[in-house]
Structures are given as structure tokens and as C-alpha cells.
Amino acid sequence: MLRQLAVTAGAALLLLGSAHVTARAADGPTAGAGECEIIRFCVNVNTDARPGSRSNTSGKPDQGGNQVPAGAQPCTVSKLDPQPPAGSALWQGHDPGEGAVYVRVCPALQAAAAAGLGGLAGPQVFWAAQAPAAEVDPAQLAQEALDKMTLLGPDININPRPGGKGLVGMPVWMAVDQSATTWGPNTASASAGGITVTATAKVSKIVWNLGDGDSVTCTGPGTAYKKAFGLKKSPDCGHTYTQPSSDEPGGTYKVTATSTWVVDWQVSGGGESGQLTEVRNSSVAVAIVESQAVNS
Known part of the structure; x- marks a missing residue:
């Protein structure tokens, strides 16, 4: 202005x-x-x-x-x-x-x-x-602080495991392991002209593209599968395949997890604040087979 x-x-x-x-x-x-x-x-x-x-x-x-x-x-x-x-x-x-x-x-x-x-x-x-x-733009400093961060795609923890095999009709558990670079919070600051802006980034949601045309949005990291859970469904982030992956390239479904990072920034000492967003993704391959194929 x-x-x-x-x-x-x-x-x-x-x-x-x-x-x-x-x-x-x-x-x-x-x-x-x-x-x-x-x-x-x-x-x-x-x-x-x-x-x-x-x-x-x-x-x-x-x-x-x-x-x-x-x-x-x-x-x-x-x-x-x-x-x-x-x-x-x-x-x-x-x-x-x-x-x-x-x-x-x-x-x-x-x-x-x-x-x-x-x-x-x-x-x-x-x-x-x-x-x-000197004209100092807090939003510019917020972007500089964001650029200092290492924000990565989700650290996928899915069951069935990549390299193994899952069954049609059986529950799939999707989760991510949490760290500062893959989930947050991740914090950095930038200063100029006597102004310091601190930005904090955290994942707000993960959209899972399961490779079969379905997608699931999870607002939390999900629950990592344990053998003690048996055939239960995931309580917060799961999926069930209805078709085998044999007709897909490589005989597997490509599962892509896309995280949305929300970055809140604030001028130190109060005053102006704002929000930025970043998107990151990771992928794994999951093989799904018919149950009779496993028993043969």
C-alpha cells in the first residue's frame, strides 16, 4: 500500500x-x-x-x-x-x-x-x-525461515509391508512414523532490520492414494500395525482392497502418501502473523493377491 x-x-x-x-x-x-x-x-x-x-x-x-x-x-x-x-x-x-x-x-x-x-x-x-x-517484509522473512527447514514426505509405515503380500478383503493399516522433518513440529527463524520472524511447521493431514482409484484422508499419523491386532481394522487410517494388484505395473499397487504442512509464523514480541502451506509426498509399492494364491 x-x-x-x-x-x-x-x-x-x-x-x-x-x-x-x-x-x-x-x-x-x-x-x-x-x-x-x-x-x-x-x-x-x-x-x-x-x-x-x-x-x-x-x-x-x-x-x-x-x-x-x-x-x-x-x-x-x-x-x-x-x-x-x-x-x-x-x-x-x-x-x-x-x-x-x-x-x-x-x-x-x-x-x-x-x-x-x-x-x-x-x-x-x-x-x-x-x-x-529499510523496508522489512515479515512475510518474506517467514518464507526465509521456512526455506531453512527440512520438510520431507511422510515416513510410511504400512501393513502389509512393502516387499510382502497382502490379501484381497483384508484390512490395510496406514500410518507414518513421526519426526521433526516428516511430521513436525519443525521450527526456524529469520531476521532483518531489527525484526525476527519465527515459523513453526506441522503436518495437518495426509492424503493416501491407494493405487486402486481410492484415496483416504487422515488427519493424524495413523496407528502402526501390531500382530496382536490380528484381523481388526485400523481405528483411524485404513483401507481394504477388493481386487488383486496382479494387473498393475510390476504386479503392485503404488501407494502415495501426500502430507500438507501448515506453517504458522509470528513476528517476535507480538504483532503481525500469518500462515503458509507446503506439500510433500512419498510412495511405496504394495502387492495384493487373492487368498487362494497364497494357499496354493
């Missing part, structure tokens, strides 16, 4: 063309020079165009109604190098030494402009008495 501060009358903000990220020292306000264009009497001093989670695919408008594409990077500000000569309109009536001239690049708003959604088409050059504070 752009917050705009009005500048003194007669001071002009010059917007450089996309090919002129750094202004030439000789640039001035001469109309028709092809280098600069006076477009408004304000200084864009901040932005809240922040990337959403990886699952976010929709943009959001800023306060000015400009549509900001999701996933776009926040604005960056750097000191113009070299600084304009004394008398340049870029000083907005100030003398060299009274602050400095800066250039602001906003990929989010430039992407919006390119997509015809409003926004600003190029970098912005402005004078400021003090260097603008």
Missing part, C-alpha cells in the same frame, strides 16, 4: 523510464528531453505490497486501488549514484549536502502496470533529508 507525503509547492517527482534505473547527472526537467517526465507532486515513501504464501495465487489492491500481483517483491530504496549536480530539479530546491536523492524500485507496482492493473511503470526518484528506513 502506498502512503504518499505531499512535498512543498513546486517540487516535482520525476519518474524515470524503465531503461533508466539510475539517472544521469545531467538529467533535468526539460520537456521533450526524453529522459524524465514530471508526473506528480508527491513522494512515494512506503509500500505494503507483500508476497503471500506459496498457495496464494490472487493479487490484492493497494490503498490507491492499484492491483498488486501476489508474490511480487516489496519496494527497495537505494541512494542515487552519482548524486545529481547542484541546481538539478532532482534536488527539489535543496542544496547538495541537505539530504540526498534516492531511487525507489517497486517490482509489485511495475508488474501491476505491465499487466494493465494500474500501478507505476518505472522507478521513482526523490529527495529525502534522511535515508528512508
Whole structure:
């Protein structure tokens, strides 16, 4: 979101063309020079165009109604190098030494402009008495914290075991062994500009694709099978095959377990928070045969 501060009358903000990220020292306000264009009497001093989670695919408008594409990077500000000569309109009536001239690049708003959604088409050059504070995006830090984690697919613990054989009509028990990398919680932090964001990831559900066209969603890790359970069905995560796997490639069903990681993040000391999601999967092969085939 752009917050705009009005500048003194007669001071002009010059917007450089996309090919002129750094202004030439000789640039001035001469109309028709092809280098600069006076477009408004304000200084864009901040932005809240922040990337959403990886699952976010929709943009959001800023306060000015400009549509900001999701996933776009926040604005960056750097000191113009070299600084304009004394008398340049870029000083907005100030003398060299009274602050400095800066250039602001906003990929989010430039992407919006390119997509015809409003926004600003190029970098912005402005004078400021003090260097603008670094813009820290907590959501960006949350993503950096997430990238530090090792999030793996489910550690599958299924009965019948891979390499063995199960029977048509007999209960299949699906479970996963739990660890920080395969189930959570998994925690990491990232810091910048005096802000620290801590993110914690944990699996919220596992969708089991059994290879026979059926799928089962389990919100817990399931129960690992023990011989003492006999022919009972799994109390929380199970399946029963009605056809043998002999007609499948390799004579087995490919069982794929897909976990959804929910990543909650929070700025240390309170304040902004949010949520990201990640998806991981693992697969095993399970052979299912008719009972008479085992007894023969």
C-alpha cells in the first residue's frame, strides 16, 4: 500500500523510464528531453505490497486501488549514484549536502502496470533529508525461515509391508512414523532490520492414494500395525482392497502418501502473523493377491 507525503509547492517527482534505473547527472526537467517526465507532486515513501504464501495465487489492491500481483517483491530504496549536480530539479530546491536523492524500485507496482492493473511503470526518484528506513517484509522473512527447514514426505509405515503380500478383503493399516522433518513440529527463524520472524511447521493431514482409484484422508499419523491386532481394522487410517494388484505395473499397487504442512509464523514480541502451506509426498509399492494364491 502506498502512503504518499505531499512535498512543498513546486517540487516535482520525476519518474524515470524503465531503461533508466539510475539517472544521469545531467538529467533535468526539460520537456521533450526524453529522459524524465514530471508526473506528480508527491513522494512515494512506503509500500505494503507483500508476497503471500506459496498457495496464494490472487493479487490484492493497494490503498490507491492499484492491483498488486501476489508474490511480487516489496519496494527497495537505494541512494542515487552519482548524486545529481547542484541546481538539478532532482534536488527539489535543496542544496547538495541537505539530504540526498534516492531511487525507489517497486517490482509489485511495475508488474501491476505491465499487466494493465494500474500501478507505476518505472522507478521513482526523490529527495529525502534522511535515508528512508529499510523496508522489512515479515512475510518474506517467514518464507526465509521456512526455506531453512527440512520438510520431507511422510515416513510410511504400512501393513502389509512393502516387499510382502497382502490379501484381497483384508484390512490395510496406514500410518507414518513421526519426526521433526516428516511430521513436525519443525521450527526456524529469520531476521532483518531489527525484526525476527519465527515459523513453526506441522503436518495437518495426509492424503493416501491407494493405487486402486481410492484415496483416504487422515488427519493424524495413523496407528502402526501390531500382530496382536490380528484381523481388526485400523481405528483411524485404513483401507481394504477388493481386487488383486496382479494387473498393475510390476504386479503392485503404488501407494502415495501426500502430507500438507501448515506453517504458522509470528513476528517476535507480538504483532503481525500469518500462515503458509507446503506439500510433500512419498510412495511405496504394495502387492495384493487373492487368498487362494497364497494357499496354493
